[in-house]
Amino acid sequence: MTEDLGFARLDLQREQRTGDPEVVFGAGKTPQQIAELLSVLHDAHPDRAVMATRLSPEAAAHCRAQLPDAEVDDLAGVAVVGRYPQPKGSVTIVAAGTSDLPVVRECAVTVRVFGAAVDTVLDVGVAGLHRLLDQRDRIGRADVVVAVAGMEAALPSVLGGLIGAPLIAVPTSVGYGWHMDGLAAWLSVLNSCAPGVLGVNVDNGFGAGVAAARIARRAATPRGSRS
Structure with a gap:
């Protein structure tokens, strides 16, 4: 079943197939379109949260004005309407530096919307390795x-040698000089020498959050109860 709004066709059966509703990708859409899509999604899924990502400042302000119950995170560029699911499993997001916070926040909100508990460990990049080692047990x-x-x-590779949990790396477009909009970081992730490091695209906190939450949910669900 789809909802044809003229400018978009919402997939209202995605939750039945995958366990999670469709998410609105805000880039390239008008603030009015984003608010309308979120409203229709919320009406179709009144018992759980729905979200929009990659919101411009104008779109974030419009969602805040038109959807009074929306939780809007300006730094992350996301808006959430509805009640978060009861969390199953846990995800810890580890950030190298404060400059990575927009991606961290996008990932953290996504994890909550997709049904897992989230913890964040901030500013533990490898330039001060002692800060990361101090948090190893928590992570x-x-x-x-x-x-x-x-x-x-470098952080994902270092973490890959310190912990045994599934590890998803998110390279960001943060750096001095010609870091090629995150390509340098992405290549580092792709060529990690630590086994078990999986990577998503540059700045893709949303994609990492979805994958992490689904893995955590599975880890917390008895095998016979999985659908």
Whole structure:
């Protein structure tokens, strides 16, 4: 079943197929379109949260004005309408630096919308390795770890040698000079020498959050109860 709004066709059966509703990708859409899409999604899924990502400042302000119940995170560029699911499993997001916060926040909100608990460990990049080592036990308790890093993106490889949890790396477009909009970080992730490091695209906190939450949910669900 789809909802034809003239400018978009909402997939209202996605939750039945995958366990999660469709998400509105805000880039390229008008603020009015985004608010309308969120409203229709919420009406179709009144018992759980729905979200929009990649909101411009104008779109975020419009959602805040038109959807009084919306939770809008300006730094992350996301808006959420509805009640978060009861969390199953845990995800810890580890950030190399404060400059990575927009991606971290996008990932954290996504994890909550997709039904897992989230913890964030901030500013533990490898330039001060002692800061990361101080948090190793906390990080290692998670069902899934997401490592967010720009520059040369060494953090995921270091974490891959410290913990045994599933590890998703998010390279970011943060760095001095010609870091090629995150390509340097992405190549570091792709060529990680640590086994078990999986990567998503540059700045894709949303994609990492979806994957991490689904893995965490599975880890917390008895095998016979999985659908």
